[in-house]
Amino acid sequence: MTTTAPTARPPRGRLLDPRLAIGVAIVLALLAASLMTGVYDVVGAADGAEMFAITRIPRTVALVLAGAAMAMSGLVMQLLTQNRFVEPTTTGTTEWAGLGLMLVMIAVPTAGILPRMLGAIVAAFVGTMLFFLLLRRISLRSSLVVPIVGIMLGAVVSAVTTFIALQTDMLQSLGVWFAGSFTSVLRGQYEPLWIVAVVAVAIFLVADRFTIAGLGEEVATNVGLDHRKVVLLGAGLVAVATGVVTVVVGNLPFLGLVVPNVVSMLRGDDLRSNLPWVCLVGIGVVTACDLLGRTIIAPFEVPVSLILGVLGAIGFVLLILRQRRRG
Amino acid sequence: MLAGTTATGAAATEAEGRASGPFPTARARRRYRLVVAGLVAVAALIALGLLAWDNPMPLGSDGFWRIAELRITSLVVMAVVAVAQGVATVAFQTAAGNRILTPSILGFEALYVAVQTSAVYFLGAAGISAVQGVPQFLLQVALMMGLATALFGWLLRGRRGSVHVMLLVGIVIGGGLGSVSAFMQRLLTPSEFDVLSARLFGSVANADAAYLPFAVPLVALGAVVLWLRSRRLDALALGRDVATGLGVDHRRETMLVLLLVSLLIAVSTALVGPMVFLGFLVATLAYQLSGTYDHRRILPVAALLGFVVLGGASFVMRHVFSAEGVVSIIIELVGGTVFLLVLLRKGRL
Amino acid sequence: MIQLQDVRKDYGDEVSIGPVDLAIPRGGITALVGPNGAGKSTLLTMVGRLLGLDGGTISIGGHDVARTPSKALAKVVSVLRQENHFVTRLTVRQLVGFGRFPHSKGRLTVDDEARISEAIDFLDLGALEGRYLDELSGGQRQRAYVAMVLAQETDYVLLDEPLNNLDMRHSVQMMQHLRRAAEELDRTIVVVLHDINFAGRYADRICAVKDGRVVEFGTPAEILRDDVLSAVFETPVRVIEGPDGPLAVYY
Numbered sequence: 001m002t003t004t005a006p007t008a009r010p011p012r013g014r015l016l017d018p019r020l021a022i023g024v025a026i027v028l029a030l031l032a033a034s035l036m037t038g039v040y041d042v043v044g045a046a047d048g049a050e051m052f053a054i055t056r057i058p059r060t061v062a063l064v065l066a067g068a069a070m071a072m073s074g075l076v077m078q079l080l081t082q083n084r085f086v087e088p089t090t091t092g093t094t095e096w097a098g099l100g101l102m103l104v105m106i107a108v109p110t111a112g113i114l115p116r117m118l119g120a121i122v123a124a125f126v127g128t129m130l131f132f133l134l135l136r137r138i139s140l141r142s143s144l145v146v147p148i149v150g151i152m153l154g155a156v157v158s159a160v161t162t163f164i165a166l167q168t169d170m171l172q173s174l175g176v177w178f179a180g181s182f183t184s185v186l187r188g189q190y191e192p193l194w195i196v197a198v199v200a201v202a203i204f205l206v207a208d209r210f211t212i213a214g215l216g217e218e219v220a221t222n223v224g225l226d227h228r229k230v231v232l233l234g235a236g237l238v239a240v241a242t243g244v245v246t247v248v249v250g251n252l253p254f255l256g257l258v259v260p261n262v263v264s265m266l267r268g269d270d271l272r273s274n275l276p277w278v279c280l281v282g283i284g285v286v287t288a289c290d291l292l293g294r295t296i297i298a299p300f301e302v303p304v305s306l307i308l309g310v311l312g313a314i315g316f317v318l319l320i321l322r323q324r325r326r327g
Numbered sequence: 328m329l330a331g332t333t334a335t336g337a338a339a340t341e342a343e344g345r346a347s348g349p350f351p352t353a354r355a356r357r358r359y360r361l362v363v364a365g366l367v368a369v370a371a372l373i374a375l376g377l378l379a380w381d382n383p384m385p386l387g388s389d390g391f392w393r394i395a396e397l398r399i400t401s402l403v404v405m406a407v408v409a410v411a412q413g414v415a416t417v418a419f420q421t422a423a424g425n426r427i428l429t430p431s432i433l434g435f436e437a438l439y440v441a442v443q444t445s446a447v448y449f450l451g452a453a454g455i456s457a458v459q460g461v462p463q464f465l466l467q468v469a470l471m472m473g474l475a476t477a478l479f480g481w482l483l484r485g486r487r488g489s490v491h492v493m494l495l496v497g498i499v500i501g502g503g504l505g506s507v508s509a510f511m512q513r514l515l516t517p518s519e520f521d522v523l524s525a526r527l528f529g530s531v532a533n534a535d536a537a538y539l540p541f542a543v544p545l546v547a548l549g550a551v552v553l554w555l556r557s558r559r560l561d562a563l564a565l566g567r568d569v570a571t572g573l574g575v576d577h578r579r580e581t582m583l584v585l586l587l588v589s590l591l592i593a594v595s596t597a598l599v600g601p602m603v604f605l606g607f608l609v610a611t612l613a614y615q616l617s618g619t620y621d622h623r624r625i626l627p628v629a630a631l632l633g634f635v636v637l638g639g640a641s642f643v644m645r646h647v648f649s650a651e652g653v654v655s656i657i658i659e660l661v662g663g664t665v666f667l668l669v670l671l672r673k674g675r676l
Numbered sequence: 677m678i679q680l681q682d683v684r685k686d687y688g689d690e691v692s693i694g695p696v697d698l699a700i701p702r703g704g705i706t707a708l709v710g711p712n713g714a715g716k717s718t719l720l721t722m723v724g725r726l727l728g729l730d731g732g733t734i735s736i737g738g739h740d741v742a743r744t745p746s747k748a749l750a751k752v753v754s755v756l757r758q759e760n761h762f763v764t765r766l767t768v769r770q771l772v773g774f775g776r777f778p779h780s781k782g783r784l785t786v787d788d789e790a791r792i793s794e795a796i797d798f799l800d801l802g803a804l805e806g807r808y809l810d811e812l813s814g815g816q817r818q819r820a821y822v823a824m825v826l827a828q829e830t831d832y833v834l835l836d837e838p839l840n841n842l843d844m845r846h847s848v849q850m851m852q853h854l855r856r857a858a859e860e861l862d863r864t865i866v867v868v869l870h871d872i873n874f875a876g877r878y879a880d881r882i883c884a885v886k887d888g889r890v891v892e893f894g895t896p897a898e899i900l901r902d903d904v905l906s907a908v909f910e911t912p913v914r915v916i917e918g919p920d921g922p923l924a925v926y927y
Contacts, residue, residue: 085495089502134670144491145425149670151498152432155603156663163656166528172520175512253506302510309506316499324492345793347773347784351806558782565774568726568757569821573828574750574778620766 023280030287034060037294058190059182063287066182066249069196069241071282072203072275074256077128079210079271080234081135084323085147085316087256088124088242092154094253096127097239097246098174099161106168113192113247121243127157128235128242144320182249182290182304193248199241204275210234211271251305252286254312259285261319349621359624362616366631373638377402380646404534405641407546408595408602409609409633414550415591416606417613417629421564421622422584423490426614427669429607430592433478433494434501435471436601440527441504442467447523448511455522464538467597468545468590474500475589479582490581529600529655531641542594549591550630553584557622560584564620602655604662609633611665677702677737678723678832678866684731685718685888693718693888695732702737702831704880705858705865709872709899711909715888716868717757717836723866724755724834736832750778753832754825758840768812768820769805772796775827795827798861799853815846822850826857833857835867839874847871851878872909872924876900884908900924 035056074087088094100123104116111119131150165174213220213230220227245252263277286304289311293302350356378398384390419430446454457463478500482493512520526533534542553560559580562570567577595602613629636658644654677699684694693715700706708716721727723734725741734741736753744752754775772795776788784792796805799819809817818838825833838854839847855878857863869875875882875896882899884892886908892899899905900922905913913926 137671144489144495148432148491148494148498149427151502152427152429152666153670155432156666159603159656159659159663163653163660166524166653166656171524172512172515172517175509253502303513306506306510309509310503313499313503313506317496320492320495320499324489345769345805346789347769347792349770351767351770351808558777561782562774562777565771568721568755569774569824571726571746572724572750572755572825573774574747576746614765618765620770 020276020280023277023284027280027284027287030284030291031060031064034063034287034291037291059290060287062182062190062193062249063290064283065193065196065200066245066252067255067283067286068200068279069245069282070252070255071259071278071285072200072256073238073241075260075271075275075278076203076207076210076234076238077256078260079207079214080132080231081146082214083143083146084261084319085143085257086150087254088128088238089154089251089253090147090257091128091131091150092157093124093128093131093238093242094246094251095154095157095161097121097124097243098251099123099157100243101247102161102164102170102174105170106164113189117192117244117247120247121239124243124246125235125239128239129232132231132235144323190248192244195244196241199237200279202237206230206233207271207275250303253305253309254316255282255285255308258312258315258319262315265322349619349624355618359617359619363628363631366628366635370631370634370638373635373642374402376642376646377638380642400536400539401531401534401641402638403539403543404531404599405637406634407539407542408531408599408605409637410550410630411546411591411595412602412606413609413613413629413631413633414553414626415588415595416610417622417625418553418560418584419588419606420610421560422581422588423494424564424566426611427607427666428494429603429610430588431596431601431603431606432501433475433497433589433592434504435475435589435592435596436603437501437504437508438471438474439467439596439601441508442470443526444508444511444523447515447519452519452522455526459535461537461541464535464597465541468593471593471596472586472589475593476586479585479589483578483582483585526600529602529605529659531599531637531654533600534598538598542598545594546591549587549594550626553587554623554626556580556584557626560622561620564622600655602658604659604666605633605637605655608658608662608665609636611669678864679735680719680723680732681734682732683719683722683729683734685715685722685727686730693722696888696890698883698890698893700864700866700881700883702864703858703862705854705867705878706881706883707875707879708866708868708883708885709870709875709908710885710891714885716885718888719885720834720836720866720868721755721757724753725749726755726757747778750828750830752830753834754828754830755834756821756825756836756838758837766809767806768801768809768823769796771809771820772801772805772823772827775824775829778828791829792827795823798826798857799823800849814841815843818842818846819850819853822853826861826863831862831864833863833865835865837868837870839869839871847874854878872900872905872913876922876924877920896922 035052070088077086077088077091078084097120100119100121101116103123104111104119108115131153134149134153135146161174162171165171209225209230212223212225213227213234217227220230259282260274260278263274263281267274267277286308289307290304293304293307296302348356350359378395379386379391382391382394384394415430420426420428443455443458446458448454450457458467478493478497482496483490512523515523559575562573562575563577563580563584565573570577570580609629609632612632613625616632617625617628619625637654640654640658644650644657680696680698682694683696684692686692696719708720710716718727722729723736723741725746729742736749739749739752741749769792772792773784773788775795776784776792780788796802799822801816801819801823804812804816804820809820812820818841822835822838825835835854838850842850851874854865854867858865867879869879876899877896879896882892882894882896883890884899884904891908892904900915902913902915905915905924905926909926911926913924915922915924917923
């Protein structure tokens with residue numbers, strides 16, 4: 001039996017606690033605001049209800065799914081690498097997904113959303129595994145070097161993507177695809193995003209194994225866990241989440257990094273009881289950023305990736321400085 | 328055969344009365360001299376090739392020189408970029424204590440792209456000419472130096488100063504700037520974007536001859552000062568504790584080196600645009616080829632190699648594939664591949 | 677003489693070093709011993725100015741560590757920590773040559789070369805001097821670094837756990853080298869040691885550190901006693917008379 005459920009353990013943080021209810025209430029309020037925000041008057045107009053169903057509901061659902069999935073992907077990568085600064089944008093995973101997406105677009109210009117997603121997922125998986133492989137082969141002296149190497153790796157991949165895009169005159173469309181935005185999320189286009197709901201559930205179920213695998217191959221083997229399988233599973237889940245979100249929504253930079261770190265700063269490092277919070281805060285942050293993007297220059301929109309890119313960068317810098325203070 | 332050469336090497340060392348020097352054996356020294364001579368010859372050939380190939384006038388005639396003169400500018404630009412990137416990367420890797428990093432990731436290229444993009448965004452296609460000109464060039468250099476100095480002053484000072492923290496913050500600030508640039512690029516009309524995209528990739532054609540009177544002395548200054556401090560760089564390479572034990576003021580020296588590095592990279596970026604992996608490629612090859620720890624010998628090799636790579640790629644792309652526009656991208660791809668190989672091969676970072 | 681006065685180092689609220697007052701006389705080997713995390717290495721690195729002080733003063737041979745320029749100090753005191761990331765493409769002789777850096781700023785004279793050879797021979801590295809550092813075993817590399825520190829020709833030499841990662845034979849050899857350096861070259865050596873018996877056998881003075889303070893300072897005969905060691909290490913220690921002097925037994 002590989003499942004270990006130790007009976008004598010110090011009590012862990014409870015999965016459900018009253019504060020979670022308050023958090024849920026806040027996020028629900030944000031989501032309601034998201035449903036009601038927009039140029040079109042969904043209450044007054046004759047076809048209001050239909051517009052509501054075509055644009056507002058899909059958009060809000062997409063916010064929930066993408067936010068939760070990316071935040072949890074970041075957490076999985078942090079667990080597997082035991083490094084706080086790792087997430088899809090600091091490991092090249094996002095860039096790989098973009099490369100896969102573009103290759104499919106070039107090979108089959110008329111490709112539907114499913115083949116495109118498949119291309120992005122496969123490439124993201126290759127990229128994530130490559131990064132894990134690098135980490136295993138390299139002994140790192142500073143935890144800060146890991147994201148530096150990951151970002152440089154991402155730069156290499158995006159140089160390849162840019163080169164191909166330049167050769168095929170797709171450079172500007174490239175920017176449009178990768179800039180994460182929920183503007184174009186409509187009924188009939190966003191449904192594949194439900195796949196990431198499955199990923200989120202899977203992460204809930206196996207999160208403890210990621211923690212053990214992150215302690216190293218020896219430790220994992222010692223407790224009877226197949227290290228390789230867990231890493232493959234983790235990379236696979238992250239790849240699916242990143243691939244799907246990149247194709248349907250676009251790039252959501254730094255979300256997977258800032259959210260889990262903020263949660264563990266506020267609540268400590270107990271993974272099990274943090275998971276719902278990571279999910280919730282991820283949704284909340286994406287929704288808040290999207291709302292901000294929709295209102296600051298209304299009736300135009302600022303893509304959520306810009307807001308996340310700027311706010312996330314600030315959050316990231318604060319985290320680094322915090323780590324530095326601890327020494 | 329093998330035993331014979333080893334014996335000769337050992338005898339040579341013995342004959343010199345156990346001298347230290349930058350090379351362990353006379354063979355290594357000969358090899359270094361051969362490498363330098365070879366690089367000089369190849370560089371000269373490439374320079375000649377770039378001047379003379381496809382030149383319709385007979386070699387040496389008045390017409391030949393008139394056409395050659397037009398090409399000399401780009402040759403000088405290549406030399407400036409090669410020296411700046413090669414020397415800066417080697418010195419930077421020593422100061423950072425890590426041979427897989429490149430100084431370009433400090434956020435310089437993100438700043439450059441942001442400046443170019445906002446020019447087109449706010450002023451339209453004509454905006455691109457608004458950021459050209461000598462004052463604008465110097466302003467961009469100053470802006471990048473300012474950013475770098477602010478970063479160093481903020482994150483390298485004090486007890487907890489750390490090169491890694493400084494680097495990561497630089498990268499992340501660059502990433503934030505990149506998001507803003509990407510947003511502005513989305514809103515450009517396709518024709519405006521075309522004008523801009525030519526500026527987003529490093530290209531010798533981006534350089535204006537008018538910049539050279541400023542770029543050449545600045546790069547020369549940075550490179551020469553770094554070269555003169557080679558012996559301190561050698562000590563820095565041993566790590567903070569050992570260097571301090573040997574009496575080198577580690578923090579001051581690191582700051583100074585990084586400032587000079589940022590001067591070199593700022594000039595190079597403002598001159599031709601972003602070149603992320605050229606320096607990395609050149610530095611990695613330079614360590615391999617020079618076979619010594621001695622910076623006084625590595626730095627010239629890196630500069631020469633930079634010229635050979637940049638000039639060679641231009642020559643091949645122009646005359647063999649007629650695709651000069653992609654020179655920098657090809658170098659980036661090759662450099663990026665080498666980066667991956669080094670990562671996979673190296674046991675420790 | 678190395679003089680520490682009211683030396684303090686603060687790490688947050690819980691951990692702190694000091695205040696430490698200590699006078700290590702000129703000559704011989706002084707061993708710093710104590711339990712894990714007692715602050716031995718911290719004290720040593722502060723004396724070697726690799727780590728700043730939060731209070732108090734340290735002077736080495738009359739030079740105030742905080743005020744004397746690093747360059748000048750490098751001719752008075754040399755310091756070696758346990759972990760040194762090494763540069764590839766550097767031979768043993770080239771590394772030892774760096775010991776002359778404070779004197780020649782990297783331009784080696786004939787005199788420098790002679791001293792480098794001396795240091796190499798002193799640590800029996802003659803056969804290895806042309807080898808690259810990454811071709812050596814951990815023990816050989818350790819010796820190369822110690823040779824570098826000796827080539828620096830400073831009156832005071834500080835070594836942080838030089839026996840770390842060395843097996844029995846190499847540990848004994850290293851201590852014998854240090855003993856000879858103290859006697860023949862007249863160096864004052866301060867060394868952090870884990871093994872109390874090595875300290876008892878080779879050191880002239882033992883300084884016991886516990887919870888960031890100096891709790892005992894004296895000759896091996898004064899320190900190697902049941903009550904003293906049991907108190908310092910908080911574990912029962914018995915000292916028996918061995919063939920070459922007292923031995924601590926603590927299994």
